[in-house]
Amino acid sequence: xxxxxxxxxxxxxxxxxxxxxxxxxxxxxxxxxxxxxxxxxxxxxxxxxxxxxxxxxxxxxxxxxxxxxxxxxxxxxxxxxxxxxxxxxxxxxxxxxxxxxxxxxxxxxxxxxxxxxxxxxxxxxxxxxxxxxxxxxxxxxxxxxxxxxxxxxxxxxxxxxxxxxxxxxxxxxxxxxxxxxxxxxxxxxxxxxxxxxxxxxxxxxxxxxxxxxxxxxxxxxxxxxxxxxxxxxxxxxxxxxxxxxxxxxxxxxxxxxxxxxxxxxxxxxxxxxxxxxxxxxxxxxxxxxxxxxxxxxxxxxxxxxxxxxxxxxxxxxxxxxxxxxxxxxxxxxxxxxxxxxxxxxxxxxxxxxxxxxxxxxxxxxxxxxxxxxxxxxxxxxxxxxxxxxxxxxxxxxxxxxxxxxxxxxxxxxxxxxxxxxxxxxxxxxxxxxxxxxxxxxxxxxxxxxxxx
Numbered sequence: 001x002x003x004x005x006x007x008x009x010x011x012x013x014x015x016x017x018x019x020x021x022x023x024x025x026x027x028x029x030x031x032x033x034x035x036x037x038x039x040x041x042x043x044x045x046x047x048x049x050x051x052x053x054x055x056x057x058x059x060x061x062x063x064x065x066x067x068x069x070x071x072x073x074x075x076x077x078x079x080x081x082x083x084x085x086x087x088x089x090x091x092x093x094x095x096x097x098x099x100x101x102x103x104x105x106x107x108x109x110x111x112x113x114x115x116x117x118x119x120x121x122x123x124x125x126x127x128x129x130x131x132x133x134x135x136x137x138x139x140x141x142x143x144x145x146x147x148x149x150x151x152x153x154x155x156x157x158x159x160x161x162x163x164x165x166x167x168x169x170x171x172x173x174x175x176x177x178x179x180x181x182x183x184x185x186x187x188x189x190x191x192x193x194x195x196x197x198x199x200x201x202x203x204x205x206x207x208x209x210x211x212x213x214x215x216x217x218x219x220x221x222x223x224x225x226x227x228x229x230x231x232x233x234x235x236x237x238x239x240x241x242x243x244x245x246x247x248x249x250x251x252x253x254x255x256x257x258x259x260x261x262x263x264x265x266x267x268x269x270x271x272x273x274x275x276x277x278x279x280x281x282x283x284x285x286x287x288x289x290x291x292x293x294x295x296x297x298x299x300x301x302x303x304x305x306x307x308x309x310x311x312x313x314x315x316x317x318x319x320x321x322x323x324x325x326x327x328x329x330x331x332x333x334x335x336x337x338x339x340x341x342x343x344x345x346x347x348x349x350x351x352x353x354x355x356x357x358x359x360x361x362x363x364x365x366x367x368x369x370x371x372x373x374x375x376x377x378x379x380x381x382x383x384x385x386x387x388x389x390x391x392x393x394x395x396x397x398x399x400x401x402x403x404x405x406x407x408x409x410x411x412x413x414x415x416x417x418x419x420x421x422x423x424x425x426x427x428x429x430x431x432x433x434x435x436x437x438x439x440x441x442x443x444x445x446x447x448x449x450x451x452x
Contacts, residue, residue, distance in 0.1 A: 061136035073224035117278030117297030226307035315446035
């Protein structure tokens with residue numbers, strides 16, 4: 001592949017419409033500079049490397065169905081309602097929140113278009129490759145035609161440019177590649193094959209699988225994706241990104257197990273810092289004494305991510321735009337104000353995930369603020385985020401068989417602080433767990449900044 005192809009987009013190409021809005025000169029100049037830089041830095045994705053990849057790809061495509069596992073994570077989230085009765089809560093000096101619409105499902109956040117609110121450039125690409133099947137030979141032919149196509153090679157710097165512009169991390173980059181390819185390939189298999197190529201040009205370790213004529217996009221992840229099918233290859237877990245497609249099909253699976261020579265970065269789903277919110281679809285939300293504007297597009301992205309482990313949610317960094325708003329409320333807070341923060345979160349309306357969503361759904365702070373209800377683990381994650389960022393207190397989560405509680409470090413000792421047990425002060429534990437020891441102890445370890 002000739003690296004000079006990245007210099008091909010001319011000014012007329014750069015000034016294509018951005019979903020109906022003409023690109024500004026500064027935007028075009030920014031893309032031109034990125035395109036030139038890409039041409040210089042893309043030499044690692046060389047013709048020699050592609051020839052070696054083509055040889056290995058044909059040899060490596062193999063039946064791998066017996067290796068599929070449907071795992072529970074190492075540290076699964078609680079799946080049952082916390083064992084505290086109305087009488088027990090009253091004895092503690094408070095009552096559980098009840099709602100007349102407790103069986104009403106929460107509506108998903110809306111999406112304003114493009115990539116979760118970010119508008120995408122539309123290029124008039126006419127001469128794109130055609131995928132003729134899902135065999136290793138057909139996929140390799142599609143790849144060779146794509147990398148030899150001037151039109152397809154316009155997509156590569158465009159993808160890199162959009163990823164850089166919105167600061168999309170590796171998992172968000174996969175979704176961005178899918179969204180970009182959808183504009184040029186109508187067939188689902190072609191879109192996935194396009195996404196596979198684009199993601200590998202960004203050095204991400206993604207691979208392809210095939211099951212009953214449908215392609216699977218596989219991501220090498222060091223994280224646990226809760227209840228997501230994966231293939232275990234050596235010491236790697238290759239998770240099925242389009243898991244719904246896998247679950248709808250049956251039969252043997254063929255799998256590419258060999259990574260590309262230059263695409264070796266594992267894929268992570270990093271929650272609230274996955275990309276910069278577009279801030280084009282804001283919703284004013286009130287939660288207790290808090291009033292913030294949340295980006296519905298960004299919340300829609302968060303809710304579709306793979307479910308992760310307790311550690312991931314507990315150490316979730318705040319998105320900068322939300323952190324700035326919360327700083328106006330909590331910016332001057334001191335560690336000794338922790339009891340007030342605990343009481344505030346205890347007062348949030350409570351509902352288990354099965355009632356609100358019809359499924360298990362741990363939530364980041366952004367999601368807990370957006371949706372009307374939350375349950376025990378959501379409150380622990382919210383407490384951890386707010387106390388860690390603004391009160392600068394040491395926080396940990398305590399996992400019981402059917403419940404997640406929290407602890408705060410006071411005078412060098414850990415003291416339980418349960419954000420679900422209404423009216424409970426520091427050191428109080430729900431009666432249902434009074435004689436139990438916590439199964440797991442998860443401290444907050446990440447250091448995340450509020451500002452970008």
